[in-house]
Amino acid sequence: MKGISKRLKKKTFLIIATFLLILTTIPDLVKVFAPVVDTQDTSWAWLLGYAFLNNLQWGKEIIFTFGPLGFLENTYFYSNHLLWFITAIANIFVRLVFYAFFIYFVYLCVFKEKDSSNSQSSITFYFFYVLISAISIIVSSSIPISMLLCLMATLIIVDTFNCDFIKNNKIILIRYVLSGALFAFSSLIKFNVIPFAILFLLVYPFLMVYSFRDKKIFFQGFVGLISFILVFLLIYLIIGQNLSNLPALLMGIYEIIKGYTPAMFLNGKILQTLVAVITLLYFVYLILISYKKKKKILFSQLFLLFLLLFFVFKEGFVRQDNIITGGHTLSFFTVCLILLAFIIFLYSRMKLSNSFINFVFLIIFFFNVIGGIIYINGARNIVCLSNLSFSKHKRIELQQSINSAIRNQFKVDPSILQSIGDQPVTIIPWDLMMSQGYNFKFIPQVVPQAYSAYTPYLDEQNAKQILSDVALQKIIYTFEDIDNRYPLFSEPYTFMTILSCYRTEIAGNKYSLLTRKKSCHDLNLTSISSIETGLNQWIDLPSNADFMDIYINPTLISHIIDILYKPFSQIYISFKLSNNQIVGPYRFIPGVSKDHLFVKYFIRNQRDLNDLMSKDAYNLLKIKSFTITTKGINLDYDKSYNVIFYNSSFS
Template sequence: MVATRAGRVKAWCSTAGWGLARWQRCLAALLTAVLFWPQSSVDADIGVDPSWEAAVALARIHHLAWGPEIVFTYGPLAFLQNTGYYSTQQAVLATFYQVGVIAALFLGVAAALRRRYPATTSLVGAFVTTGTTAILLGPMYPEVVVLAAFAWASLLLLQNDLKRSTAFITSVALAAVGGFELLVKFNTGPVIAFIALAASILRDWRAVGRHCATVTAFGASIPIWWLLAGQRLGNLPVWLRYSGQIVSGYIHAQAVPIPLDAAGAALLTVAWLVVVCAMLVRGGRVIPRNYAMLVAVTSVLIAKSAFGRYDTNHFSALLGLMVIAVAITPLYGILRPRFEIAVVVILVVFLIGTLVIEQRPLAVLQAPVRSVDRLATVAFPGRAAAHIRQSKARQRGHYGIPERFVKTIGSAAVHVDPDETSVVWAYDFAWRPAPVFQTYSAYTPTLDKLNSETLAAGPQFVLSRQSPTSPAVGINGRLGVQENPLYSRTLLCDFTVDGVENHWELLARSQPHCGPLALLSEVVVREGNPVAVPAPSGPHTAVLVGIDLDRTIVDRLFMGSLVPLTTYTVALDGVSYRLTAGNAAEPFLVNTPDSVTATNLEIHSHTIGVGRSRSLGQHNPTARLRFYEMRISR
């Protein structure tokens, strides 16, 4: 009976005309978006990621200039990917963007499937593929746009009879989307533009006009969307330069050594590359080799990000690409049956594992209800305002900033350190941040200097969330005072502690009260052996150290450039911390005076050494340590 019903369904899908009309496809796309709309609660949350989401929304609310006043790996349109409500306008615009992203993925997959299947069957396949991908990636909308771009670009290579005008419009449109997405999430824009250009070249390398138009569309769309986002055109080069610094620094500073439990992911990736190679070698007329090249290029681009900072979220983007490619590619017969079965089994296991680990099934059940609530905000904006009021009250109850601090700050400009930017939104503070507002992202000397100089001439107060450990430790076990050496010195030298209460510190601007750095000594450390930190000469002095690393070729390749397998560490009194290598040469605090006791600046080290988190067969690193002393006036 089951077989009979399945046969009837199959026959209906093959003969039904649903999906031939454009309005039918658009309606199906909208329904798919509503059913599988990946989103967390519309009530703004707290934590590291929700705080930067709050920051990109606050940048629009406070009319900050991207580049000079705020810098991140996202841009002035980043608020569109927020699922939480931070303002009524943001909630409405984000609703249109997010529905559009899922619908675009559905339509791209449906168009690719329509090449081989009847209209209704292609819509069913697109429904399943889009739903699986949306559930996998969750609210990672920029990455979903990359996958949608791949689906649309594949049409240029899977259809030999495609009109030249259609190929031209598709390439140019995808490149323009890349320019838009650059202002949402910096690193996804170039990837989309590269996919568009690669598809154009692979279709016909002699179509130079189309290639040039693709590149021009990408370049032209960036300033257009920049101006539409309310930004000054003159700030665009500044933002591009500083955001490029964050992305380049991210490769080394944020890359997490691939853990042992990533062996399965690596196995699946290798198996997928074998499948792609089989497409190239055995695909022939069934699978065009230029399409197989596009799959290979896209796989490499996404795999680099997936393993650069490995976790299930980052790897899910590569899984999503596999799902889409398998759906739109006629793979049967190009591999041996046993290998095909093995690849499918491994892929299914990872899909299920990712869904379980990230608790995505619960999100699937909640998606339709949340989608209706989101869509209701378009018709009734007051609903968003009510959510915002409730979220702010809930966050204030959680943060519990002392009332004295709130009154002291008043309407004065404040910067929040190191990353709890949500408090600005919850308490309606006047926000004037250090440009790299989540200070752990100031990976390079240029960014550290930018934050330091802005802070020196910027806000009246710095509100800091007290670290539960001393010395303060940031994300990935990084030493707080080391990841931003100049910024930390500015906090010490241009601010005084106004109070420490209920896990919060309030620093108030004062006259600069630090002298110049005076060199104490230099010493070379080898084989991981620690050396003594010079004692301060008086109660009102700080001791600092700069580390000149002797980097080997293995270090350069396997600390993020090629594959992240290890990282530098700095050991203080026998406790290891991750070393932000890009800022290691700038002297950082290792001994501070009593004036910053019980704050995130407090540190009292007696020994220091340099090592690696994991040995790759080489000796412990060699480094030259430069110790300095800095006098601090009372």
């Protein structure tokens, strides 16, 4: 009877697992670019496909958070239908492999126990683990494939601590190579995986020595890192990237990652933050307990899993949306659920679980559902995929519908379209996907969306492109920005270059067309005065000041805060105008505040921008003074800062 019962459990588990596998490996396979509410995110997603199809060189022609395989992250219906089909199949394949891997691991942990007399073989225990597995797999259907690849690589490495390094040496080496390859694929989809992957694969060999005291194991442990580097470079070359651009690529990645937290952070719901902190602290508690009890293998496994959890914590909570479910924090909570389930299985395998451990895990596990999402798509996605894959007519029909929706979304003035014709054009700050609807000869900025040029290096790359690319005759410009920023201060050096090289040709209400002058006019900036001042003080501008540089230095502790979390305070700028009106506060980005901020006039809207670019200053208001303030606990910036004012030949 006991043998029959055990076989029945296995069959039941496999039936449930297979059902979940079929049910949840069906992502949204056909996303459309329009109509949409948010053109900002869909535009950068569109750009990733455009960049791949046009073989743009990362680091030289484009610098972004996502890499050359970034188009795989979303299943948008690209105008190149083969590219869309690849994204759909890649999403199905990666998810299927992840679910199969996760189910197999659960099977090993729960149903391969040699000690059948263990109380954990009870039916209650069985259904507890099946329930945990089911929720984990369902929730993971909302995780992007870059994170799934990263997650698989992490779990494969963590599980090597449970292997016999003598009997299974070849298998372990295969695991190292596979893990490094998965990290490489993930990194080429999203670049911020790179520092985590390198740190993880560097720490692993030292934890192996700590756990097993074997030098041979230590040196073998670096195979994963070597695999990561080689596979990364191999794929990089296969997809048409040039190795000579690698230094520029690495520099661009460094600048994007370095500047992201202070420039892009947002604060959201405190409940989400508390749950996340409780979860992190509980992981730390488990690590300390395992170290105290000299459970070296468990300590090493928990430490590596904590690295991943901290990585997704930063990923989710730096730019925290002010909503209860979904948003950027979804990444943390969904991955957290998977890791918690994995740890429960580790405890089960090592026979270290007890009622207290399971109870606390269970509470945190389900508490994390607050920030997660149960996301199941039915068979309609497979039907839709099949219909589009085998019917050229349906693909063309959908493509025409999307292009029409894009045109209806943006409604660019016909006179602008006529003027552009077949000339190269760029779009600032972010509505890039209009290029598809109007079939523009599109040249993206090096940093494609203006708000992402948040360091001097990134701002400079866009400015250099404006100066050097004389073929770039037209710019479609919109006066808008994210996070209540003042638009002219997002990429100030670039805007100064636009002032020098372009003029208004067609003044629109939302979209204006700027045309390149015959030659760029040197603005000849001349320093006229400087001042040292402090936060919360009003500073009068010299009457002939056209530009200014503001040097706000971060504190020493701010660097630690940025690594561990995000700044505690946001910094703002307000202006007093020539009519004595006070405007602001606007979110201020100190990273680019020394890139020559234009302060001759205050630009209120698109009409003011058109007048400025036409050199018609009659209706423009001058800036008389400004003040820098902070909101929150200011541990991030020095209380004093320096300002340099410049005069120029701009009139």
